[in-house]
Structures are given as structure tokens and as C-alpha cells.
Amino acid sequence: MAKGETLGLLITDALIIKQEEIIPGFHRITLSAGEAAKNARPGQFLHVRCADTLDPLLRRPISIHAVDREKGEVSLFYRVIGRGTALLADREKGDRLNILGPLGKGFTMPEGNGGVAVVAGGIGIAPLYFFLQELSVIKICANVFLGAATKKQLFFSGGIAALGHNVFPATDDGTAGYYGNVVELFAQNLSDSVYGCGPAGMLRSLCQTIKKYNIRGEVSLEERMGCGVGACLSCACKTVDEEGNYRYSRVCAEGPVFPAGEVVWE
Numbered sequence: 001m002a003k004g005e006t007l008g009l010l011i012t013d014a015l016i017i018k019q020e021e022i023i024p025g026f027h028r029i030t031l032s033a034g035e036a037a038k039n040a041r042p043g044q045f046l047h048v049r050c051a052d053t054l055d056p057l058l059r060r061p062i063s064i065h066a067v068d069r070e071k072g073e074v075s076l077f078y079r080v081i082g083r084g085t086a087l088l089a090d091r092e093k094g095d096r097l098n099i100l101g102p103l104g105k106g107f108t109m110p111e112g113n114g115g116v117a118v119v120a121g122g123i124g125i126a127p128l129y130f131f132l133q134e135l136s137v138i139k140i141c142a143n144v145f146l147g148a149a150t151k152k153q154l155f156f157s158g159g160i161a162a163l164g165h166n167v168f169p170a171t172d173d174g175t176a177g178y179y180g181n182v183v184e185l186f187a188q189n190l191s192d193s194v195y196g197c198g199p200a201g202m203l204r205s206l207c208q209t210i211k212k213y214n215i216r217g218e219v220s221l222e223e224r225m226g227c228g229v230g231a232c233l234s235c236a237c238k239t240v241d242e243e244g245n246y247r248y249s250r251v252c253a254e255g256p257v258f259p260a261g262e263v264v265w266e
Contacts, residue, residue, distance in 0.1 A: 010035055013096045017073060019089075023152055025080050026123070027089050028065065029097075034072030036102055040064050042131035043106030043220055043257040046076065047228035049098040050088040060084045061225045061252065063127035063197075064102060077126040077155070103228055104256050107131050107195055107218055109138070114192030116142040118165075119206055121182055121198020125155050127220050127256075128197050136163040143168060143191060147182025147198065151175035183209055190215065196260075203263075210260040217260035223251040238264040 014031035021027050036046065047059040065077035080089050091097060107127075110116050116135065120128045125146065135142055147170045148154045154176055157167050169177030170185045178185040183205040186194065190213055196206045197220040210217035226232035230253030239249040239262045246264065249255065 010039070010101065012036060012099050014074070014099050016091055016093050016095045016097055018093060019091060021089075022077075022155065026077070026153075026155070027080065028075055028077045029088070029091070030073055030075045031097060031099070032072060033074045033099060036064075036074050036099065037067050037069050037072045040067050040074060040102045040130070041106035042109075042134050043127050044102040044104045045127075045228075045256065046074070047100040047103055047225070048076070048088065049100075050084040050091075056084050056087075058084075058226060059100065059228060060088070061103075061228055063220070063256075064130050065126045066130055066133060077123070077129070079123050100228060104252055105254060107220070107257050109134065110140060110193055116140055117186060117189070117191035117194040118142050118144045119147070119182060119186050119194060119196040119198070119202075120145070121147045121196075121202040122149070122153055123155075124196070124198030124202070124220075126197070128195065129156055129160070131195060132160055132163055132165055135165070141165055143189060145170065145182050145186045145189075146177075147171070147185075147202065149173065181205070187213075193217065194260075196220070200265075204265045207260045207263060207265065218257050219260050219263065220257045221251050221255055221263070223256075225252050228252050238266065240264055 014033040018030040045061045045063045049059050062076045062078050066075040142165045144165045145168045146154050149172045154169050170182040187209050193216040195218050203219050223235035226234040230250045235251040236248040
């Protein structure tokens with residue numbers, strides 16, 4: 001049920017279809033939100049009001065994890081890390097959840113027959129799963145490098161394989177797949193283009209690898225956000241353009257997806 005629009009942005013009181021705890025502390029919530037499902041693009045996010053009151057005041061930005069356009073459903077995959085997400089985890093099937101969006105700049109869909117790789121670290125699979133859904137629609141098979149601290153945090157590997165992609169797991173403790181860093185594993189199996197999301201340290205390493213081998217890459221960044229629409233500037237990150245000029249880009253507006261070569265890691 002659409003509630004209204006602000007500055008051309010869709011605000012929806014979405015019906016909660018399902019709330020799942022995948023493992024302790026990690027949840028997936030599915031919403032009936034037809035307009036959001038129709039308009040969503042991989043890499044975008046929803047700005048979520050986690051409670052029915054204004055406490056907490058600020059919404060929480062959560063990546064769009066999966067979309068069923070036919071059913072008009074959108075899923076979000078999130079980790080409980082603070083009061084807002086804890087309140088969100090308490091919401092139940094049948095409740096209404098106020099969402100703003102889809103927001104932000106998403107991934108560029110690949111063209112042609114070049115090899116495509118996806119590199120995800122832990123919760124970084126959240127936006128990349130939707131991207132993999134869309135790759136399946138256009139009949140592109142990706143090599144998906146899933147990194148996690150341990151086997152139980154290799155999220156959705158079965159679903160990714162069912163979409164027709166190749167899954168290469170890596171764990172820090174060696175409980176599944178490659179014993180070590182997921183970027184190291186990717187570097188042994190390079191592709192023509194790569195799309196990544198995960199912790200800052202992982203993304204820094206991935207961007208260095210992309211630059212070293214001169215391959216095309218995009219990464220999705222995480223930053224704390226206030227307004228989610230580019231007005232408050234709280235999510236600005238340092239970037240550089242092709243001429244070498246530095247600037248501060250808003251992750252909520254110019255991102256959260258950036259070409260790997262634009263991000264300045266300090």
C-alpha cells in the first residue's frame with residue numbers, strides 16, 4: 001500500500017510476509033511491496049523505519065537482497081547490530097513496515113560474453129544475491145566467491161547454485177572450501193569483470209587486485225546514513241575521478257555502488 005511520495009521518492013507501508021532468522025543474529029525479512037519490487041535494481045537499498053514510533057528517529061539503510069517482481073515481494077537480509085535492527089528483528093508476519101525507496105545507484109549489468117565474478121564477504125552477499133538473480137534472467141553464469149569467518153556464515157550458497165552460478169567458498173577457519181581470504185581465492189581465478197561487497201578491509205584488498213590485473217570492477221560500500229537521499233552528507237566518502245581530481249561522494253546518492261578505481265582507501 002503506497003503511503004505517499006517525498007521529492008519523487010516512494011514511501012510505502014509494506015506488509016511483512018515472512019521474518020526468518022537464518023542463523024542467530026542474521027535475519028531475512030520479506031515484504032509485499034509491489035512498486036518497490038517493480039523499480040528495484042541490484043545494488044540499491046531501502047531506507048527502513050524499524051519501529052512504529054519516531055524512536056529511533058533515523059531510518060536504517062538495508063540492501064535489497066532479493067526480488068520477486070511477479071509476486072511484488074522484496075526481501076532484505078540484515079545483521080542485528082544495534083537497537084534499530086534489533087527492533088526490526090522483533091517485527092512479525094502481518095505487521096506493516098514503513099520503507100523509503102528503492103534508493104541509490106546500483107550495479108552495472110554486464111554485457112557480452114566476458115567472464116563475470118562476484119566476491120562477497122559475509123553479510124556482503126545481501127545485495128549481490130539480487131544481482132545474481134538478475135544475471136540468471138539474462139543467462140549469465142558467474143563465478144561466485146563466498147567468503148566468511150566460518151562455514152555457517154556462508155550464506156545462501158545453495159540458492160546461488162540453484163540460480164545456475166558456480167560457488168567457490170572460502171573460510172577464515174578452514175571449515176569449508178579454501179582456507180583463507182576470499183580475495184586470495186578470487187586472484188587465483190580471475191574474470192573479465194568483478195562485483196564485490198563486504199567488509200572494508202576485504203574491499204580494499206579486492207580493489208587492489210582489480211587495479212593490479214587491470215580488470216573491470218564495481219564495489220558496494222557501507223556507510224552510516226542519516227537522510228538516505230543525499231541531503232545530510234553524513235555518508236560522504238573520498239573518491240577520485242579519471243583526471244585524478246579528488247572529491248567526496250555521497251554513498252546514498254552517487255553510490256552505494258562505485259567503480260573500483262574511484263574509491264580512495266585511507
